[in-house]
Amino acid sequence: MAKGVLLVNLGSPDSTNPKDVKRYLGEFLMDERVIDVPKAFRTFLVKGIILNTRPKKSAAAYKKIWWDEGSPLIVLTERLRDKVDALTSIPTVIAMRYGKPSIKQGLQKLHDKGVDEVLIVPLYPQFAMATTETILVLAEELRKEHFPQMSFTSVPAFYNHPDYVRVLSESIKESLEGVDYEHLLFSYHGVPERHIRKSDITKSHCKIDGQCCQTASKAHQYCYRHQCYETTKQVAEYLSLEEGTFSTSFQSRLGVDPWLQPYTDRTIDKMGKQGTKKMAIVTPAFVSDCLETLEEIAMEGEEIFHEAGGKDFHVIPCINDRDDWVKTLARWIDQWAVVETEMA
Ligand SMILES: C=CC1=C(C)c2cc3[nH]c(cc4nc(cc5[nH]c(cc1n2)c(C)c5CCC(=O)O)C(CCC(=O)O)=C4C)c(C)c3C=C
Numbered sequence: 001m002a003k004g005v006l007l008v009n010l011g012s013p014d015s016t017n018p019k020d021v022k023r024y025l026g027e028f029l030m031d032e033r034v035i036d037v038p039k040a041f042r043t044f045l046v047k048g049i050i051l052n053t054r055p056k057k058s059a060a061a062y063k064k065i066w067w068d069e070g071s072p073l074i075v076l077t078e079r080l081r082d083k084v085d086a087l088t089s090i091p092t093v094i095a096m097r098y099g100k101p102s103i104k105q106g107l108q109k110l111h112d113k114g115v116d117e118v119l120i121v122p123l124y125p126q127f128a129m130a131t132t133e134t135i136l137v138l139a140e141e142l143r144k145e146h147f148p149q150m151s152f153t154s155v156p157a158f159y160n161h162p163d164y165v166r167v168l169s170e171s172i173k174e175s176l177e178g179v180d181y182e183h184l185l186f187s188y189h190g191v192p193e194r195h196i197r198k199s200d201i202t203k204s205h206c207k208i209d210g211q212c213c214q215t216a217s218k219a220h221q222y223c224y225r226h227q228c229y230e231t232t233k234q235v236a237e238y239l240s241l242e243e244g245t246f247s248t249s250f251q252s253r254l255g256v257d258p259w260l261q262p263y264t265d266r267t268i269d270k271m272g273k274q275g276t277k278k279m280a281i282v283t284p285a286f287v288s289d290c291l292e293t294l295e296e297i298a299m300e301g302e303e304i305f306h307e308a309g310g311k312d313f314h315v316i317p318c319i320n321d322r323d324d325w326v327k328t329l330a331r332w333i334d335q336w337a338v339v340e341t342e343m344a
């Protein structure tokens, strides 16, 4: 039995050309775990409405953040892979849930190296059906159809893992060194409230009422909202942040359904209008900097803050390919390899 690792991130378009952006958004938004409505309605919404207007707007946004080497999200995931691969003896490849390299290509690469035991690492600290779950479901479908000899194990959501909390907290501490700020906002990618209820394995716990996420429940193993608030809480404890100097919000909503609140854009606007002059912002739902951090937060967010009367807007980078994060991932991989070998 030979072991290998598949690091999986969200993915990006092949280029900033609106045609490539349209193809990417089509694959992304037709995923039933992203826009979770009946297929006929999803097809109408995505192909009949969203893909007629959004690709041009998104392409313009991608143009603002694109690097010479390509999409920041892909380049940063490649850098992470190179560093992790150099630290462990287990072959490590990357894959994207949408776009390239696909999960099928990643598994094929591992297969070609003789790997038949795969550790899947969804690069999302918090579980969501639109991220972690869709990766695992697709990987299993591909395994059954193309790689029946392979077996999979996956790294669970690591939102509260002490190693991850330490890496994220240290990254915040370093970025804030010498920075004068009044408020630190933890901005997570949003999801429709409906997704939270759908992922509730108890079918009755998640009410999104401000209390459920603080009341112990086995539902929290799959509750994105709980896991986001827990990441904030544990980082705040690690950094000894004072109550009232930090808060949590949710960004990037799409469509008219209610998404998790408070919304990041409105929060930034409100803070500026209420007199906050210096704020810092961190985006812990993203391991790699991407469109949502480099454009929506660092550009649009800053503009909202300035227009609302704010002055200094400090954006903390994602953990990307930081050495302590690379070492953490390599250690998790090595631990998995040892345990699996001992059990074999
Ligand atoms: C219904 C729509 C969407 C859900 C639900 C959603 C959840 C979700 N997404 C991420 C991480 C990323 N999303 C990114 C871009 C992006 N997300 C959506 C829509 C939903 N996301 C769209 C339409 C886009 C494309 C850009 C745009 O048109 O605005 C990215 C960036 C990709 C990049 O190339 O840089 C990331 C990363 C999470 C973590 C999440 C749920 C928890």
Ligand SMILES: [Fe+2]
Binding pocket: 189, 252
């Ligand atoms: Fe998204």
Ligand SMILES: [Fe+2]
Binding pocket: 205, 206, 207, 208, 212, 213, 214, 220, 223, 225, 226
């Ligand atoms: Fe909850």
